[in-house]
Every structure is written in C-alpha cells, then in structure tokens.
Amino acid sequence: STVESIENSRQMVMGVSSSEELTNMIKFQNAYNASSRYINVVSEMLEHLITRLGG
Helix, strand or coil: HHHHHHHHHHHHHHHHHHHHHHHHHHHHHHHHHHHHHHHHHHHHHHHHHHCCCCC
C-alpha cells in the first residue's frame, strides 16, 4: 500500500529500523539482567565469607 511504501522510504532515509532497535534493546536488557544476577551472587558470596571469617 501507499502508506507502507512511504513508511519504508522514511525508514530508509532515517536509517533506523524499529525491529533492529527492539532486537538490540532486548539483547542489552538480557545482558543487564545477567550482570545484575552475577553481581548479586558475588555480593552474597562475599557476605558469607565475611560472616565465616568473623566480620
């Protein structure tokens, strides 16, 4: 349709793909979540070590 054609032309000029941006956002969100879980595990590990050492 004409609307789709105009939208495709607009995206080519702008150089931004919505699906690519969404894919990147999900990828970065997953990386952030994994980093957050890692930090929590390290924090708990340090807490246990300090407790066992009599801190």
